[in-house]
Amino acid sequence: MKLKKINSKRAALELSIGTIVILVLAMSMLILGLILVRTIFTGAKYNVETMNKKVEAEIGKLFVEDQRVVLYLPNREAQIKQGEPYGLGFGIQNSIKTQKFKWQVVVDDEKIRSKCGATERNAEDWITTGGSGSADIPSGQQHFNLIRFNIPEGSVNDISSCIVRYKLVIKKEDNSPFQTEVFDVDVR
Structure with a gap:
């Protein structure tokens, strides 16, 4: 009876360690994904703003007195x-x-x-x-x-x-x- 109780505790410990590892990996992937998305949108916003400024500059050049x-x-x-x-x-x-x-x-x-x-x-x-x-x-x-x-x-x-x-x-x-x-x- 004692032997059976020790094996179930060891199995429970291994299961909880595995769960913790999976949670840590999942959180790491989530954070990396959010950083990637933020980087992409920041770059796109910069490109649009740069393009708008260039178009405004070109239109400004067309004005005469x-x-x-x-x-x-x-x-x-x-x-x-x-x-x-x-x-x-x-x-x-x-x-x-x-x-x-x-x-x-x-x-x-x-x-x-x-x-x-x-x-x-x-x-x-x-x-x-x-x-x-x-x-x-x-x-x-x-x-x-x-x-x-x-x-x-x-x-x-x-x-x-x-x-x-x-x-x-x-x-x-x-x-x-x-x-x-x-x-x-x-x-x-």
Whole structure:
């Protein structure tokens, strides 16, 4: 009877040591995983911030003395493939007193239905972010923003002729016009 009792205690001790080892290994793996994820996200955040600063610098270079709005878009035409996201940068330069500016992107194309088989409402829905907004801009300063497009697959009937004209309308805080810029989106 005594012999049986000693063997069960030894087995219980080995089982508890094994459990402790497994717990220590599991916690180590969890901590290493968290460190890895944090490192990846920190690096990605740094890359995005660096890219944003470079885009802002490029837009800033486009401003000349009396320009109030700049679009960062070669030939004022964006070639966007269906199903792929696209970003268009713009900048507003405030040469008057500190105030709030509002902007809105609207479709300015009466023939969109015949060219693309889509409505103006459909084309406005292709703008996912930045289609409207506002910003307080101090006198003599610039504000940069991004308009993001995503045209769903199959939303255009004929890609050979689908070029949609958009207007970026910018108003001062009293709703008087500040600047209007046009650009085209060539759907591919």
